[in-house]
Amino acid sequence: MGSNYQSDPALIEACLRGEQSAWNEMIDRYGRLVYSVPRRCGLSETDADDIFQNVFAIALRRLEQLQDHTRLSAWLVTTTHRECWRHGGRKPLEVDLDEREIRADEPPSDLAEKWELQSVVRRGLERLGDPCKALLEALFLKPADLGYEEIARQLDIKVGSIGPTRARCFRKFEAILREMGIDEFEGF
Amino acid sequence: MSEQRLTDEQILGYAAGELTEEEAHRVEERIKADPKAGQRVARVQRLGRILATDDAVAPPDRVVTQAKALFRTATAPARKHSPWQRWLETIDRLVAGVVYDSRVEPAAAGYRRAESAAIVTRLSFESDLAEIDLQLTRVEKGGQTALQVMGQVSVIAADDAEMGNFPIALMQGGSTVIVAEEQCDEAGAFTMSVPPGTYDLALRVSDRLIVIPDIVIR
Numbered sequence: 001m002g003s004n005y006q007s008d009p010a011l012i013e014a015c016l017r018g019e020q021s022a023w024n025e026m027i028d029r030y031g032r033l034v035y036s037v038p039r040r041c042g043l044s045e046t047d048a049d050d051i052f053q054n055v056f057a058i059a060l061r062r063l064e065q066l067q068d069h070t071r072l073s074a075w076l077v078t079t080t081h082r083e084c085w086r087h088g089g090r091k092p093l094e095v096d097l098d099e100r101e102i103r104a105d106e107p108p109s110d111l112a113e114k115w116e117l118q119s120v121v122r123r124g125l126e127r128l129g130d131p132c133k134a135l136l137e138a139l140f141l142k143p144a145d146l147g148y149e150e151i152a153r154q155l156d157i158k159v160g161s162i163g164p165t166r167a168r169c170f171r172k173f174e175a176i177l178r179e180m181g182i183d184e185f186e187g188f
Numbered sequence: 189m190s191e192q193r194l195t196d197e198q199i200l201g202y203a204a205g206e207l208t209e210e211e212a213h214r215v216e217e218r219i220k221a222d223p224k225a226g227q228r229v230a231r232v233q234r235l236g237r238i239l240a241t242d243d244a245v246a247p248p249d250r251v252v253t254q255a256k257a258l259f260r261t262a263t264a265p266a267r268k269h270s271p272w273q274r275w276l277e278t279i280d281r282l283v284a285g286v287v288y289d290s291r292v293e294p295a296a297a298g299y300r301r302a303e304s305a306a307i308v309t310r311l312s313f314e315s316d317l318a319e320i321d322l323q324l325t326r327v328e329k330g331g332q333t334a335l336q337v338m339g340q341v342s343v344i345a346a347d348d349a350e351m352g353n354f355p356i357a358l359m360q361g362g363s364t365v366i367v368a369e370e371q372c373d374e375a376g377a378f379t380m381s382v383p384p385g386t387y388d389l390a391l392r393v394s395d396r397l398i399v400i401p402d403i404v405i406r
Contacts, residue, residue, distance in 0.1 A: 023258075027252055030224050039245045052247055057386055061362040121239065186243075188238050
């Protein structure tokens with residue numbers, strides 16, 4: 001469980017200093033979130049690919065002007081949603097960097113917040129690493145009818161160890177999320 | 189049991205609906221007696237729902253690689269022998285406005301799909317000094333996307349010496365980072381290939397710079 005997690009403001013500052021690794025981390029951190037917006041809007045994989053590139057190209061050239069560095073994920077969701085809107089052939093709209101003054105069509109705020117939180121939690125799961133990641137994925141992300149026997153077989157562990165291991169892994173997972181600044185899960 | 193603190197195993201088992209009726213009842217009695225236990229159970233249940241309802245899709249690896257490469261292009265040092273940095277800073281510039289976009293008027297666009305699944309977009313721009321016509325061709329081959337920008341510059345009211353051979357560059361949108369540069373031929377035609385993105389096009393005619401901002405190439 002490393003302690004090298006950078007907050008979004010720190011990540012942005014590192015990007016502005018020219019650190020490629022920070023940019024890579026930003027894409028790894030928010031790539032799923034950004035890519036999923038056009039897919040959820042019903043756009044094709046090809047369209048989603050294009051929108052993904054456009055959004056991060058926009059982010060790259062406007063990072064310096066982003067007013068609130070703690071709202072990066074919200075800005076990415078709104079920008080992506082706007083690119084989906086433009087991609088649909090509608091009139092291009094002004095892209096306003098101030099999140100408070102965005103006038104264009106946006107996703108419902110509660111939906112955007114849900115997606116952002118899920119993105120961060122999923123990122124926390126990635127940081128957890130195997131074998132805990134594999135176990136929690138099997139228990140929470142895989143089809144509900146996957147019984148303990150099948151999970152134990154797939155992960156090569158004893159059925160009787162699943163309960164205690166789940167508890168231990170879950171505690172580690174929560175600790176990682178707290179380190180990432182996520183302690184509340186309102187809205188779920 | 190009701191006086192003992194709930195373990196994480198019990199809480200997770202309760203949240204997953206795995207306990208027997210008797211065990212679940214004892215957990216619920218404990219929750220009633222200890223609000224913190226209730227908060228813990230609720231938190232575990234919420235985190236479980238976050239994971240279980242996550243329908244996000246991961247981007248393909250090649251798309252991620254391409255996006256990461258944007259940074260290298262943007263932060264690359266200015267090309268030593270390119271005069272563009274000086275031109276961009278010092279000479280007079282005009283902004284050309286769009287007069288035609290085949291994506292907005294598809295009926296008149298003449299979209300065609302070649303055997304290699306090429307998608308063609310036509311754009312026309314006008315400034316006081318020149319007209320610029322662009323044809324953007326997107327070709328999908330073996331899962332890779334290639335974008336070709338073919339252009340024609342027509343200078344307005346210029347002598348024969350200024351009909352062609354203009355330096356032209358595509359810069360990352362909103363920046364002075366040059367992604368591709370060419371020289372038009374004697375007739376003002378040029379061709380460049382770039383990855384998908386948003387670009388500013390700059391064209392030097394005489395001592396003036398014509399700029400077309402925010403060209404979405406995809």
